[in-house]
Amino acid sequence: EDQVTQSPEALRLQEGESSSLNCSYTVSGLRGLFWYRQDPGKGPEFLFTLYSAGEEKEKERLKATLTKKESFLHITAPKPEDSATYLCAVQSYAGGTSYGKLTFGQGTILTVHP
Amino acid sequence: KAGVTQTPRYLIKTRGQQVTLSCSPISGHRSVSWYQQTPGQGLQFLFEYFSETQRNKGNFPGRFSGRQFSNSRSEMNVSTLELGDSALYLCASSGGTGVEAFFGQGTRLTVV
Numbered sequence: 001e002d003q004v005t006q007s008p009e010a011l012r013l014q015e016g017e018s019s020s021l022n023c024s025y026t027v028s029g030l031r032g033l034f035w036y037r038q039d040p041g042k043g044p045e046f047l048f049t050l051y052s053a054g055e056e057k058e059k060e061r062l063k064a065t066l067t068k069k070e071s072f073l074h075i076t077a078p079k080p081e082d083s084a085t086y087l088c089a090v091q092s093y094a095g096g097t098s099y100g101k102l103t104f105g106q107g108t109i110l111t112v113h114p
Numbered sequence: 115k116a117g118v119t120q121t122p123r124y125l126i127k128t129r130g131q132q133v134t135l136s137c138s139p140i141s142g143h144r145s146v147s148w149y150q151q152t153p154g155q156g157l158q159f160l161f162e163y164f165s166e167t168q169r170n171k172g173n174f175p176g177r178f179s180g181r182q183f184s185n186s187r188s189e190m191n192v193s194t195l196e197l198g199d200s201a202l203y204l205c206a207s208s209g210g211t212g213v214e215a216f217f218g219q220g221t222r223l224t225v226v
Binding site for chain 2 (some may be wrong): 009031034041043049088089093100101106107
């Protein structure tokens with residue numbers, strides 16, 4: 001069974017204070033690892049897909065990296081508008097042709113103070 | 115390009131009733147998945163439909179069901195509602211050229 005664990009559960013930063021969020025995973029054949037951002041009362045917003053160890057992707061102040069056991073979401077010089085819950089999810093090849101089943105972690109609640 | 119549309123956004127139902135939620139995927143996407151999100155359990159996979167066929171199912175009781183139409187729109191139904199069914203129900207569509215799933219805004223279901 002696929003498992004995803006995110007840490008920390010909550011993170012408070014000052015504006016401009018860089019940090020990283022962790023996502024550890026266990027999966028039987030990784031098809032993809034996904035990062036989402038979720039604002040209160042809204043659906044998750046897609047950020048990145050990572051497919052293989054060593055891969056990195058960047059978008060504005062966010063950078064996602066992947067190893068064989070975990071992924072990191074690095075936030076550089078965050079702003080208050082980066083405050084949200086960040087979710088990590090995995091999709092395994094055990095799903096066959098199914099692209100729809102994602103296994104999510106519990107998320108990291110990020111708060112950035114001005 | 116329009117995103118994933120879920121209706122209604124909010125619902126209040128009484129225990130024992132049934133409810134139907136609707137999801138219109140991104141144009142061209144043929145896979146629609148449903149998730150339940152609660153504070154205690156997080157996001158949990160309910161089921162996935164592709165070309166009107168259920169392709170995958172999570173660990174939920176038979177009270178939770180769904181279907182997909184020929185235009186890829188999907189509905190999920192929950193019968194005999196329980197208080198514990200109160201949650202944000204999210205629909206995601208995928209397909210096209212990638213494996214990413216894109217979510218709608220969700221339907222907030224409250225069972226009283």
